[in-house]
Amino acid sequence: MLDVLEIATTVIVGLMVGVELSVAFVMNPIFSALPEDSGQQARSHGGRMLGAAMPVWYIGSLVLVAVWAVAGRGHDGAGLVVTAGVLLLVSVVMSILLLVPINNRGKTWTPENRPEDWKEQTKRWDRYHYVRVAVIVAAFTLLVTALA
Numbered sequence: 135m136l137d138v139l140e141i142a143t144t145v146i147v148g149l150m151v152g153v154e155l156s157v158a159f160v161m162n163p164i165f166s167a168l169p170e171d172s173g174q175q176a177r178s179h180g181g182r183m184l185g186a187a188m189p190v191w192y193i194g195s196l197v198l199v200a201v202w203a204v205a206g207r208g209h210d211g212a213g214l215v216v217t218a219g220v221l222l223l224v225s226v227v228m229s230i231l232l233l234v235p236i237n238n239r240g241k242t243w244t245p246e247n248r249p250e251d252w253k254e255q256t257k258r259w260d261r262y263h264y265v266r267v268a269v270i271v272a273a274f275t276l277l278v279t280a281l282a
Contacts, residue, residue: 136205143198144277147222150191151274154267157184162260171245177256181241185234192229196222199277211280218280221273225266232262 161180165173199219206212236259243252 136202136209139198139202139205140281143195143202144274144281146191146198147195147218147270147274147277150188150195151267151270153184153188153191154263154270158260158263158267162263174243174245174248174252174256178241178243181237185237185241189229192222192226196226199273211282214276214280218273218276221269221276225269225273228262228266228269233259233266236262 157180162177165176165180167173168176196219199215199222203212203215203219206215236255239249240252240255240259243249249255
């Protein structure tokens with residue numbers, strides 16, 4: 135049963151990492167290259183869509199890793215799983231404190247109501263997101279290593 139938990143957790147975290155890598159290095163650069171207000175509108179829509187799904191994914195991933203850490207204590211790689219869990223916890227805290235406030239503002243923006251500094255806020259969100267991506271990639275790497 136532990137094997138199923140390990141594999142399911144690794145797949146779920148891996149898919150989350152893939153989505154976040156795609157946002158950082160594919161979608162947002164595409165949105166930034168769109169003409170006129172299209173990029174800002176795309177980001178607002180993405181913020182609404184992913185803003186609803188990602189909290190469940192992040193918290194669910196953290197819970198799964200915590201269950202794995204408890205169920206697998208004493209097994210090889212247990213320390214790696216605990217460290218991955220700490221990194222995922224850091225990513226959740228970063229999200230709540232740094233990214234969610236910007237996202238909550240940005241998902242309501244339209245060309246008519248966005249603030250003067252919307253581009254700076256978007257760039258700040260991107261910088262925080264790059265750090266968060268690095269943190270969850272590290273967590274995923276530790277989970278994969280724990281399986282080996």
